[in-house]
Amino acid sequence: MNDKIINANVKMLEISDDEAGQRIDNYLLAKLKGVPKSLIYRIVRKGEVRVNKGRIRPEYKLQAGDVVRVPPVRVSEKAQAPVSTKLNKVSQLENQIIFEDDCLLVLNKPSGIAVHGGSGLTFGVIEGLRALRPDARFLELVHRLDRDTSGILLVAKKRSALRNLHEQLRIKTVQKDYLALVRGQWQSRVKVVQAPLLKNELASGERIVKVSAEGKPSETRFSIEERYHNATLVKASPVTGRTHQIRVHTLHAGHPIAMDDKYGDKTFNQQMQTLGLNRLFLHAASIRFEHPKTGETLRLNAPLDEKMKGILTALRAQNANISS
Numbered sequence: 001m002n003d004k005i006i007n008a009n010v011k012m013l014e015i016s017d018d019e020a021g022q023r024i025d026n027y028l029l030a031k032l033k034g035v036p037k038s039l040i041y042r043i044v045r046k047g048e049v050r051v052n053k054g055r056i057r058p059e060y061k062l063q064a065g066d067v068v069r070v071p072p073v074r075v076s077e078k079a080q081a082p083v084s085t086k087l088n089k090v091s092q093l094e095n096q097i098i099f100e101d102d103c104l105l106v107l108n109k110p111s112g113i114a115v116h117g118g119s120g121l122t123f124g125v126i127e128g129l130r131a132l133r134p135d136a137r138f139l140e141l142v143h144r145l146d147r148d149t150s151g152i153l154l155v156a157k158k159r160s161a162l163r164n165l166h167e168q169l170r171i172k173t174v175q176k177d178y179l180a181l182v183r184g185q186w187q188s189r190v191k192v193v194q195a196p197l198l199k200n201e202l203a204s205g206e207r208i209v210k211v212s213a214e215g216k217p218s219e220t221r222f223s224i225e226e227r228y229h230n231a232t233l234v235k236a237s238p239v240t241g242r243t244h245q246i247r248v249h250t251l252h253a254g255h256p257i258a259m260d261d262k263y264g265d266k267t268f269n270q271q272m273q274t275l276g277l278n279r280l281f282l283h284a285a286s287i288r289f290e291h292p293k294t295g296e297t298l299r300l301n302a303p304l305d306e307k308m309k310g311i312l313t314a315l316r317a318q319n320a321n322i323s324s
Contacts, residue, residue, distance in 0.1 A: 011070040018159050020064040021166070024049065024056055026140065028070070029116055033127070035073055037116060041201075043071060093128045099300055103161040103293045104154060105129065105139070108302035111150040111279045115141055129155060138162075143169065143241065148261075151178065151284025152302045156292075164292035169241065175288040178236045178246055179225065179304065181281035181311070182255035183268040186224055186232040193249040194219045197242045208262065209244040211252050218242045220249045228315040229322050230271065231258065235285075246282060257282055275314045276307070283308065 019027065028040045028049065040058075047055045050069040051062070062068070092110060099106035109115070109125055116124035130139050142154035142165045156162035168174050198215030200208050219239040226233040232255065236246045244263070250256055251263045258264070258272045258281040272281070286301045304312075 009072060013068045013070060015062045015064055015066040015068065017064045020062055020066075021159075021163050022062055022140070023058065024051065024060045024062060024068070025058040027062055027068070029126075030140070031070065032073055039073065043073065090128045090131050093125065094132055098152075098302060099298070103158055103291070104142075104156055104165070105133075106287075106300055107153045107155065109145055109150055109153045109284075110305070111148050114147040115144050115153065125153065126155070142166065145284060146244065146247075146280075146282075148280035149178075149282045149284065150279075150302075150305065150308075152176075152287045152300060153284070154287070154289075158292075161292040165289065168289055172239060173289070175286075176238060176284060177286045178238070179281075179283045179285045180234050180236050180246060180250060181258040181272075182232050182234055182250050183258070183265050184230065184232065184255050185227065186222070186234050186253070186255055188224060190222060190253055192219065192221050193253050195249060195252050197245060197248055199243050207243055209242070209248050211248060216240075216242060218245055218249070220246055222253075226312070229318050230268075231315060233312065272311070275311055277311050279307075281308065281311070 013031070015027075024044065025037070025040055028044075029035070029037060032040065043049050044056065044058050048069075048071040050056070051060065051066050053067075053069075093107065093113075096108045096110060097105060098108050107125065107129070113128075114124040116126045126139065126141055130136070133139060136157055138156070138158055140156050140159075140162050142156050142162060145151065145153055154165060156165060165174075195211045195218060196213060196215035197209050197218045198212035200210070202208065217240065221237040221239065223235045223237075224232060225235050234250075234255075236250070238245050247257055247260055247263050251260075256264045256268065259269050259277055260280055260282075283304055284302065285304070286299065288297065288299045290296065291298050
């Protein structure tokens with residue numbers, strides 16, 4: 001196998017004040033460019049990455065003065081995406097920027113692009129944005145979206161902005177609203193789903209989440225946007241920010257999301273495929289937060305793409321045919 005050596009020797013890196021506060025996995029993703037996230041998790045779990053000579057978890061937050069041991073890493077060159085593919089994806093991202101200033105960049109992320117390289121991929125949104133903004137000294141994800149989820153994604157252009165936005169997320173003052181097309185008729189009385197979520201990571205790196213009393217407290221608020229013959233468009237507003245939260249909470253309520261390959265309903269997915277839907281119908285449609293520098297309240301919206309709008313038009317046509 002033809003491997004590319006990312007770094008040939010063990011490195012001992014001291015964390016500066018500017019680098020403090022970020023998770024070790026995000027730090028390593030930035031330092032080891034081109035290394036899949038799954039490999040980063042593996043070397044952390046195996047104890048090859050150490051902080052102050054001790055083992056740590058991927059979510060460990062670095063402190064100023066921490067000394068990080070980074071081992072040599074080998075990556076298969078077969079995993080490298082063709083240059084033409086990368087350039088096409090980069091140009092696609094440029095067209096999806098809905099807000100940008102010196103503090104942050106807000107993207108309407110397309111479905112099918114991971115937020116960062118990992119799970120066998122070496123190209124993601126953050127790598128694309130760094131290619132688009134080669135002069136930007138700092139570009140880091142404020143939060144994540146699943147690969148198949150589209151919509152609003154915040155990227156900090158300054159460490160101070162990242163810390164400020166993380167604090168807003170921590171104290172739950174950020175309002176995020178998603179649109180999800182779900183199976184069946186959502187019951188009007190179900191306005192909130194509170195179900196603890198437990199995350200399991202398989203050996204392959206794939207994450208599976210389930211409702212469990214052993215899980216972390218999780219809450220999503222729901223409202224009905226539009227009803228169709230065999231589906232409902234709902235607005236989902238997560239209060240907590242767990243992995244796959246909306247997808248598992250809609251399933252828990254008895255209404256899985258259309259074209260969800262992990263938690264969906266096969267028959268419903270087939271029905272949606274006949275209308276032309278070929279992706280998860282979950283879209284981060286709007287966000288409200290305080291600008292990290294000015295304190296101004298920003299309300300940003302990301303429109304559905306034409307394909308998803310077309311699916312809703314087809315569902316409305318079905319309604320009209322049935323009622324006529």
